[in-house]
Amino acid sequence: MRILIVEDDAMLADGLSVGLRLSGFTPEHVSTCADAQEALAHGGFAAVVLDIMLPDGSGLDLLARIRDTANRTPVLLLTALDQVDDRVAGLDLGADDYLGKPFDLDEVTARLRSIIRRAEGRAQAVLEWNGLSVDPAKMTAQYKGRALEFSPREFAILRALLERPGVVLSRSALEDRLYGWQDGVESNAVEVHIHKLRSKLGSDFIQTIRGAGYRLAGDEK
Incomplete structure (x- = not known):
């Protein structure tokens, strides 16, 4: 199950990739909005882990563009911007879940499984x-x-x-x-x-x- 990680912090992205791989996912990492759009154009991702502050723009703007194209791939926002207003803005733009930094890898994988289940219309985890x-x-x-x-x-x-x-x-x-x-x-x-x-x-x-x-x-x- 392929997961796109959009994160410009290489060390954090490497840690995420290792954790997701150990949990049975196939992670792929890009560090910019432009590369994320190119990757998503190829399709096949079960979910996206998206940072908000990226070197070539805002992850929220990228999220809006994704949803404007009717792409319904589940998105988990994973960011240091964790105030209530930030969470509300992200969720209103179409994010499926929101998790602040620092985070626990087990929680990230659990939230990914949850939003993927919802997207598939499944309630049961097993x-x-x-x-x-x-x-x-x-x-x-x-x-x-x-x-x-x-x-x-x-x-x-x-x-x-x-x-x-x-x-x-x-x-x-x-x-x-x-x-x-x-x-x-x-x-x-x-x-x-x-x-x-x-x-x-x-x-x-x-x-x-x-x-x-x-x-x-x-x-x-």
């Missing part, structure tokens, strides 16, 4: 399908009563499928969950991870739809 239960917050899974372990990329693909059960996701859509928009993509990465998931969940848990992509098999039970 994802379930045909005996599989996945907790994105803890990055744990149980299948028919037994604990399973997945690599971060296996987890990312499985989570993508669980978030849209029954929907066919193309290879490129799954690659978007694994790689940043500037990253090189391994030619057979999705197939390799699907194979590993099937080895743990059963060969018929994930269907291949020839020429289209992959989906979870069957109906939810």
